[in-house]
Amino acid sequence: MATAANADGKKFNMFEGKKHAELTLEHWITRWEKQEIGFHLDEVHEMLKKYLDVMLNGRKQIRIFFPLCGKAFDMKWLADLGHTIVGVEISEIAVKQFFTEQNLSYTQEPVPGIADAEVFKSSDGRISLYKCNVFDFSSLIAGQFDGIWDRGSLQPLNGSDRQRYRELIITLMAKGCRYLLDTLVCTKSDYTGLPPKIPDSEIRDLFSHTCNIQLLESSDTLSGKQKLWGLESFTEEVHLITLKTDSS
Numbered sequence: 001m002a003t004a005a006n007a008d009g010k011k012f013n014m015f016e017g018k019k020h021a022e023l024t025l026e027h028w029i030t031r032w033e034k035q036e037i038g039f040h041l042d043e044v045h046e047m048l049k050k051y052l053d054v055m056l057n058g059r060k061q062i063r064i065f066f067p068l069c070g071k072a073f074d075m076k077w078l079a080d081l082g083h084t085i086v087g088v089e090i091s092e093i094a095v096k097q098f099f100t101e102q103n104l105s106y107t108q109e110p111v112p113g114i115a116d117a118e119v120f121k122s123s124d125g126r127i128s129l130y131k132c133n134v135f136d137f138s139s140l141i142a143g144q145f146d147g148i149w150d151r152g153s154l155q156p157l158n159g160s161d162r163q164r165y166r167e168l169i170i171t172l173m174a175k176g177c178r179y180l181l182d183t184l185v186c187t188k189s190d191y192t193g194l195p196p197k198i199p200d201s202e203i204r205d206l207f208s209h210t211c212n213i214q215l216l217e218s219s220d221t222l223s224g225k226q227k228l229w230g231l232e233s234f235t236e237e238v239h240l241i242t243l244k245t246d247s248s
């Protein structure tokens, strides 16, 4: 039965009533057009701050990849710390808003080999955002990375795309790459739509063949907003993923 709280929650929950198959690229482009971007944070992500040293592992000025980056504030923060950032995002609005809101001047160019893709680069060259489908991106375009910050990339992808995504991510990991994967695990009694739900076991199924996986954090972050969505539990998990070949 729909409660008043659930009805209110629909205004905020980007996944309410959506099946996996409906989360198309057009869905995301439209969300950005309508500015329905409840996932966006106007500050550096707490877990990134907390685990940055784990990603860096003593290294300075590394290359960091942001898959499905939106206009994450974190990218500017890391660039200001001296790192080089590459992001991929399907929405041109998101990419342009990132540069405008961060007061960064940028250039905009087509990407050879990917139809309709464009790369937006900050004038100091520290941040490059590729406006394209992540599945059109590869290490041939921008090389490999020393670190990856991944928040909210797996949730929008359906089952078979998650495996394609895993394949892509592995090819983007340079030797010594430290990949921080931030996911949400939640439960909802009358669940029919798509709240983000990525259990630790799924991450292990996806990555354990080629990677070492360490659960760094699992913390309950159920807030008033998520209660409005009708959720009963909301846990944020951070995994550190590294290539097995690094330890052999």
Ligand code: SAH
Pocket (backbone or CB within 6 Å): 025, 028, 029, 032, 039, 040, 041, 067, 068, 069, 070, 071, 072, 088, 089, 090, 091, 094, 132, 133, 134, 135, 150, 151, 152, 153, 156
């Ligand atoms: N990581 C970001 C945004 C997560 S929401 C953050 O922390 O704020 C997922 C984002 O991925 C949305 O901005 C959406 O437009 C984008 N997106 C979804 N599917 C995509 C795809 N296949 N390729 C590139 N971007 C995609």
